[in-house]
Amino acid sequence: xxxxxxxxxxxxxxxxxxxxxxxxxxxxxxxxxxxxxxxxxxxxxxxxxxxxxxxxxxxxxxxxxxxxxxxxxxxxxxxxxxxxxxxxxxxxxxxxxxxxxxxxxxxxxxxxx
Amino acid sequence: xxxxxxxxxxxxxxxxxxxxxxxxxxxxxxxxxxxxxxxxxxxxxxxxxxxxxxxxxxxxxxxxxxxxxxxxxxxxxxxxxxxxxxxxxxxxxxxxxxxxxxxxxxxxxxxxx
Numbered sequence: 001x002x003x004x005x006x007x008x009x010x011x012x013x014x015x016x017x018x019x020x021x022x023x024x025x026x027x028x029x030x031x032x033x034x035x036x037x038x039x040x041x042x043x044x045x046x047x048x049x050x051x052x053x054x055x056x057x058x059x060x061x062x063x064x065x066x067x068x069x070x071x072x073x074x075x076x077x078x079x080x081x082x083x084x085x086x087x088x089x090x091x092x093x094x095x096x097x098x099x100x101x102x103x104x105x106x107x108x109x110x111x112x113x
Numbered sequence: 114x115x116x117x118x119x120x121x122x123x124x125x126x127x128x129x130x131x132x133x134x135x136x137x138x139x140x141x142x143x144x145x146x147x148x149x150x151x152x153x154x155x156x157x158x159x160x161x162x163x164x165x166x167x168x169x170x171x172x173x174x175x176x177x178x179x180x181x182x183x184x185x186x187x188x189x190x191x192x193x194x195x196x197x198x199x200x201x202x203x204x205x206x207x208x209x210x211x212x213x214x215x216x217x218x219x220x221x222x223x224x225x226x
Binding site: 033035040041042043044045048088090101102103104105106 | 117146148153154155156157158201203205214215216217218219220222
C-alpha cells in the first residue's frame with residue numbers, strides 16, 4: 001500500500017523560481033527521504049530527515065517535516081532546467097521494519113528555461 | 114564506485130518464457146530489494162532480503178521469485194511472465210536496516226507480449 005502521497009502530481013515553473021512539493025503519509029515514521037528520478041532512470045537519494053527533526057538543508061534543497069500533520073515538503077530554490085525530473089518521497093515505518101520503505105507516486109517537475 | 118548493477122536493461126519477451134533479471138551490488142550491503150514502477154502507482158516493493166538466505170514478500174510478490182545465495186546478488190525470477198508484468202523494475206540495496214540511504218540500479222525495462 002502507498003504510504004506517501006506527493007502533491008502536486010505535476011508542477012511547471014520558470015527557471016529561477018522556487019519549486020515546492022509536498023508529501024503526506026498515513027502512519028508513524030522513523031524517517032522520510034526524498035529521491036529524484038530522471039526520466040526512465042534510477043532514483044537518486046537527495047535528503048533524509050528523521051522523525052525528530054523539523055528541517056534540513058542541503059545546497060538548494062530545504063526539507064521540512066511536520067509529524068503532527070504527517071506531512072513533509074521539499075523546496076528547491078533558484079530552480080534550473082536540469083532540475084526537471086520526478087521527485088518521490090519515501091517513508092520508513094516507525095516499527096523499524098526493514099521492509100517498510102514505501103514510496104509515493106511522485107511529483108513531475110518541469111523547469112522551463 | 115558504489116554501484117547497483119541490473120541486467121538486462123531492456124528486454125522484450127513472450128508470455129510464459131521464464132526470465133531472470135540479475136542484480137549485483139558492490140557495497141557489501143545486507144539489505145536488497147526489488148521494486149516495480151508503473152505509471153501513477155509509484156514504486157511498489159516486490160521482494161526484499163535482509164541478508165543471505167533471508168527473503169520476504171513485499172507488497173506485490175505474485176508472479177515473482179527471488180533468491181539470495183550470496184550477499185552481493187539478488188536475482189528476480191519470473192517463472193511464467195504475463196503481460197501485466199510489463200513494467201520498469203528497480204533493484205536497490207541499503208546498509209543495515211532503516212535510516213540509511215537506498216542505492217538504486219538504473220532500471221530494467223521489461224515488456225511481456
